[in-house]
Amino acid sequence: MAFLQVNVYSNVLQMEVAMNVILPQTTHKNIGTETVGVTEDVPVMYLLHGMGGNHSVWERRTSIERYVAEYQMAVIMPSTDLGFYTDTTYDMNYWTFVSEELPMIVHELFPQITNKREKTFAAGLSMGGYGALKLGLAKPEHFAAVASLSGAVVLADVKSLLLVRNEAYWQGVFGPLDHIQGSVNDPLxxxxxxxxxxxxxxxxxxxxxxxxxxxxxxxxxxxxLEQKNLVVTFEEGPGKHDWIFWDAWIQRVLAWFNEQ
Known part of the structure; x- marks a missing residue:
């Protein structure tokens, strides 16, 4: 597998944005894992970070590069700061960047990556779990499956939000807190x-x-999701809000993505 550190300009955010990319590459090693390259129609997973993370955190805290090798899958890991995968009230449109501009950039720079819905996936943890769920709900035409690990997927509980960051932060992202429920950022x-x-x-x-x-x-x-008769898998296991859990469960996510 090839690991690329990429800097691109986002016209939506009007700033330079960093992302890490994993691509299948043919390798023949005496020591280590041999991998097979793919030159067209490569399946892709957009892998989103949580609060406090950035484009590097999945690579640093897990063995994601090794895990995806057997699936010959590309992985796109963008940095979205603390924007909560939302078009914020302070004029930073992270949602538009992730959901619309980023796939365009990816396909421009890496034409071997698939355009097919059935080979496109999204996953994330915590804040990124919210982002992945949001992609699946709001952009269903682009994703075959999405996964949320320890996702911050319910925003109506304002008291819980205020335990994480102060009110000024949340208002900057979503606007008045009593307007989140029922808004375009509400998964329900x-x-x-x-x-x-x-x-x-x-x-x-x-x-x-x-x-x-x-x-x-x-x-x-x-x-x-079940009440709406959508196809949903919910799984649980011992664990806290930490990388021990996420490193183990991203492996389960990859296997689940590839189940028919």
Missing amino acids: RLLDELVASGQEAPRFFLACGTEDDLYPASQYMAHK
Whole structure:
């Protein structure tokens, strides 16, 4: 596998943005793992970081490069700062960047990466779990499946939000806190809109550690997806909100993505 550190200019954000990219590469090694290259129609996973992370954190904290080798899959890991995968009130449109501009940049720079929905996936942890779920709900035409690990997928509980960051931060991202519920950033609204649209929905995977404070949120969101008769897998296991859990479960996500 090849690991690329990429800097691109985002016209949406009007700034330079960093992302790390993993691509299949043919390698013949005496020591280590041999890999097979793919030159066209490469499946791709957009892998999103959480709060406090950036484009480098998945590579640094897990063995993601080794895990994806057997699937001959490309991985796109962008940095989105603390924008919560949202078009913020302070005029930084991270949602538009991730959901619209980033795939265009990827396909311009890496034409071997697939354009096919059935080979395109998204996953993320915590804040990134919210982002991946949002991609699946709001852009179902682009993703075959999405996965949320320990996702911050329920935003209506304002008290819980304020335990993480102060009110000024959340207002900067979402606007008035009492307006989040039912807004374009509320996964429950996006779920209702997806079902009403009649579009084919992606498969959804949610997992969370049973000792994680966000466990009830993942459980609740999985239930809501099931109520709408969408294809959803909810799994749990021992674990906290940490990289021990995410390193183990991203391996399960990759296997699940490749299940028929």
